[in-house]
Structure formats: C-alpha cells, structure tokens
Amino acid sequence: MISTRAVTTCRTLAAPNTTSTLLKACNATVVGFRSASVSPQQQQWTSRRGFTTTPTRNIKEFFPQTETRDIRETPPAWEHPIYAKDDMLKVQIAHRETRDWADKIALLAVKESELIISVLRTGLDIASGYRHASAKELAKLDPLTARQKYGMTERKYLIRNIFLESVAGVPGMVAGMMRHLHSMRRMKRDNGWMETLLEESYNERMHLLTFLKMAEPGWFMRLMVLGAQGVFFNAFFAAYILSPRICHRFVGYLEEEAVITYTREIEDIDNGTLPNWGKMQAPEIAVKYWNMPEGSRTMRDLLLYVRADEAKHREVNHTLGNLDQKNDPNPYASTYKDVNKPHPTKGIEHLQSTGWERKDVI
C-alpha cells in the first residue's frame, strides 16, 4: 500500500473546499488524509499493484502486511460470499415500520431521541460537515448555494465513512461476546447466532480498513473514534443485557441509515459531483476481500459491495429482532428441509430489506 501522505495530501483531499468553521478545524488537524485524486493510471493503492509519483521519502506504508520467514499469507477468517452485480444493483433504501413499543424504542434510539446516539450522530455530522436538515432547508430556497455550502465531497464522505464504520463494528462483536458468555454461563447451546454476529463485526472492520487505505485520519478523528467507541461499546453492552431484541432492531434501523448514506455516495458519483471517485480504482484489500472481478474494480463498484453488505446487515438484524432470542436457531447458519423454498442465506440473492418474519423461517 502506497501512501502519498504529506505532500500530495494537501493538494487533494484536504483541498480548502470546506465551509463550516468546524470542518476547517477538522482540516487543520486531519492532516494525514491521503490523496485520492490521481489519474486512473496513477491511482493504485498497494505497493504490489502500482506506483506513485510522490518522492520516495514521502511514501509510507499504512498497516502493511507483516513479512515473516515462514508465513506466506494470512487469509481472512470469514470468506466473503460472492455477490452478483445484478443483485447489488437491486439494493434499495427501505424502512421497516414499527409494530410495537419495542420497535419504537429502537427507532427512537436511532432517530436522535436517545442521548448516546445523538452524541455520535452529532459528532459524525460535525466531523463530516454533513447537515442534512439545514441542507434540505437551504436547498428549497437556493439550490446552488446549498450545493456549494453543504454538498458532500470525497473528503467529507471519507471522514463520514471512517467514523461510521469504526462504530459499526461494535454491535456484532458485543452481541457475539454476550451470547458466548451467556452460553457458557447458562450451560446452553447458542443455536448458531454467535458466528453471524462476529462475522458482521469482521465485515464492518473490513469496510473500515478499506476506507483507511484511502485516507489516514489525524488525531482529531482518532479522538472522535476513541470517544465514540468507548461510549457506544458500553451503552450497547448495557442495552444488550436489558433487551437483545431491541438491540437487533436498533441495529436494523441503523443499517437502514447506512444504506441511505452509501446510496447517496453512489448517486453522487453518477451525477458527477465526486469526480475523483469517478475515476478511482478500489484498493487491493477490497479487491481481495470481496473477490471483485476484473473489470468491476472501480470505487463505484466498491461502494456497491459495501452498500450490499449494509443491506445484508439490515436484513440480518431485523430478522434476528423478529426471533425468540433464547430458543430460535440462527436462520443464517441453518440448513433447510425444503431447499427449494427461498430462505435466509449469507448472500444477497433473496435479500429481504425489512427482514424475514419468524413464521417464514423457523
């Protein structure tokens, strides 16, 4: 992985296109953001795949693979399922309507009424300069000024994605850990939930590592991530003790938001407002992890994979939120008596945007 830190960074991603004072502060501190605006020929992300025009003294490897005498490679713990492009293109923004008080609590937690999430969201919006409500208001009155003031750039999206993904890897790990401990403590089977939950957190971390190949956060972002993780881990841990079902529903609603975010990014590439991403190739870590086929390795392709993953998390968590937490087997780690009937799988061929109902899968 070749980083064009320092010199090229300031010319590109850290370009002075920010409008808010807070984001200017962020610009001043997040100095490590690396270039994304190079030509397709220049744009290569690993030392093996490509090259950079940056002088050698300015090149730095960002979490390079450790070279040892005997080990050739350390493959991922969970192989990513193969996604067909047609299936990824079918992913839609969706919302599962609340049906009971537990759903309302979960949605409330996502929609600003829950204190911890509000702090996270506010921190995220401050860090990324993203103010959807204000942008919508201004867009009604003066669309051009709204675009200039609140329009998202590659840099703002990268900040948002890195922050989002650093938090998104927490719930699966906490839930998996809790079920692991519960199984041992109560001397009962877990019914296969743990694997799916840990795999989800692994997948979210791969999203983070992929975006980190494009930009290296400075101390301000690292501080935000540290704070958010400390608060969110403990809050989710406590919440999962009280009600795992609400927690899975909450994650389902959170993933609905993630699908919206990545859909916007894809649309912005398509409408030409993210010119650098429009001509970028995906980093090698992503090509390997998602098994991206030759000819479909652009930044847009990458975002299709990430969005499809988020849609899968949305489905999985809404489904888990529909189940008996103590007794039901995990539908995603099960084999079915009638294999011809559509049922939950690890892939996205039968994606259910609002989850599977219990009566259809158990």
Ligand SMILES: [Fe+2]
């Ligand atoms: Fe993610």
Ligand SMILES: [Fe+2]
């Ligand atoms: Fe997710």
